[in-house]
Amino acid sequence: MALITLRQLLDHAAENDYALPAFNVNNLEYIQAVMRAADATDSPVILQASRGARAYAGDAFLRHLILGAAEEYPHIPICLHLDHGDQPSTCISAITNGFTSVMMDGSLEKDGKTVASYEYNVAVTAEVVKIAHAAGVSVEGELGCLGNLETGAGDKEDGHGFEGKLSREELLTDPDQAFDFVSRTGVDALAVAIGTSHGAYKFTRAPDGDILSIDTIARINKKLPNTHLVMHGSSSVPADLQELFNAYGGEMKKTWGVPVSEIQKAIPLGVRKVNIDTDLRLAFTGEIRKHHLQHPDNFDPRNYLKPAIAHMTEVCKERFEAFRAAGQASKIRVLRLPEMAKRYAAA
Ligand SMILES: O=C(CO)COP(=O)(O)O
Ligand SMILES: O=C[C@H](O)COP(=O)(O)O
Numbered sequence: 079m080a081l082i083t084l085r086q087l088l089d090h091a092a093e094n095d096y097a098l099p100a101f102n103v104n105n106l107e108y109i110q111a112v113m114r115a116a117d118a119t120d121s122p123v124i125l126q127a128s129r130g131a132r133a134y135a136g137d138a139f140l141r142h143l144i145l146g147a148a149e150e151y152p153h154i155p156i157c158l159h160l161d162h163g164d165q166p167s168t169c170i171s172a173i174t175n176g177f178t179s180v181m182m183d184g185s186l187e188k189d190g191k192t193v194a195s196y197e198y199n200v201a202v203t204a205e206v207v208k209i210a211h212a213a214g215v216s217v218e219g220e221l222g223c224l225g226n227l228e229t230g231a232g233d234k235e236d237g238h239g240f241e242g243k244l245s246r247e248e249l250l251t252d253p254d255q256a257f258d259f260v261s262r263t264g265v266d267a268l269a270v271a272i273g274t275s276h277g278a279y280k281f282t283r284a285p286d287g288d289i290l291s292i293d294t295i296a297r298i299n300k301k302l303p304n305t306h307l308v309m310h311g312s313s314s315v316p317a318d319l320q321e322l323f324n325a326y327g328g329e330m331k332k333t334w335g336v337p338v339s340e341i342q343k344a345i346p347l348g349v350r351k352v353n354i355d356t357d358l359r360l361a362f363t364g365e366i367r368k369h370h371l372q373h374p375d376n377f378d379p380r381n382y383l384k385p386a387i388a389h390m391t392e393v394c395k396e397r398f399e400a401f402r403a404a405g406q407a408s409k410i411r412v413l414r415l416p417e418m419a420k421r422y423a424a425a
């Protein structure tokens with residue numbers, strides 16, 4: 079099956095009242111885990127690769143691994159999405175490497191640290207939309223700065239984010255500005271800042287509305303009822319994964335992520351894409367730690383990768399089911415990029 083665009087997937091999700099987890103992938107094992115979960119639950123798939131993933135695996139490997147997934151699972155629609163493109167050239171190189179969707183994150187300047195001006199964000203995002211849509215490829219933009227409402231700190235754990243303190247206003251996407259941004263750029267999906275941040279250390283307590291602003295999503299959705307919203311930094315960092323990691327020599331301080339129940343509240347408010355990386359990392363690394371401590375004599379990597387893939391698969395299945403994406407894959411007929419390009423040209 080041809081790869082699908084993000085736009086087509088999120089339109090289907092909106093029409094059928096569900097959301098899709100977007101899993102960050104870096105290698106064969108991640109892709110196998112997501113695909114096995116999707117196959118078991120009949121779920122459509124978003125595989126996203128960051129700049130770090132592209133540098134780690136290489137574009138040719140990533141592209142062929144994902145084409146391998148499409149061949150192995152011809153009944154599952156798969157979108158290959160660039161996560162956090164830092165400048166138009168990064169998005170264009172992804173398009174030429176077979177990505178069917180790109181994120182132009184113009185909320186920060188291309189150094190990944192300096193908070194960008196609004197006009198800069200509009201300009202770079204509109205530039206990418208023009209090029210991507212001509213090729214039928216979808217675009218996700220981002221407005222507002224991801225960061226922690228408890229501390230005011232920007233999101234820098236994974237090397238993407240502001241390093242100083244930000245005001246509550248800067249850390250929450252403004253609904254009126256979101257309306258203007260979508261009108262002026264034509265993005266297919268909009269990532270919003272609501273108090274989530276990347277990595278494991280999102281909250282020091284179970285989040286309430288003061289530090290995880292689902293209300294901001296509701297206000298944006300009122301202004302933009304037809305825009306697909308994206309939640310970044312939305313791993314749940316469940317206690318059992320923290321315990322697994324720590325039980326076998328890991329050192330993770332007690333932390334809270336975005337509870338699945340809060341994500342479920344955001345789905346009727348227009349959230350259609352939910353980014354998850356940390357939970358997969360934790361499940362995978364926790365199993366590898368466990369194996370190494372329990373089997374110090376083993377030196378065949380397959381013996382520790384198999385349980386690591388299996389646990390990652392379980393996490394993916396849980397998210398597909400919780401976001402009601404399960405059962406949807408077989409309902410989708412993929413539109414290829416030239417058809418999407420025609421649609422954009424006609425709009
Ligand atoms: O938003 C993400 C990737 O863009 C991943 O977020 P997590 O670190 O919460 O998994
Ligand atoms: O954007 C954040 C994702 O978790 C990707 O992280 P990464 O840049 O370390 O691959």
Ligand SMILES: [Zn+2]
Pocket residue numbers: 162183185186220224
């Ligand atoms: Zn960002």
Ligand SMILES: [Zn+2]
Pocket residue numbers: 161162276310311353
């Ligand atoms: Zn992100």
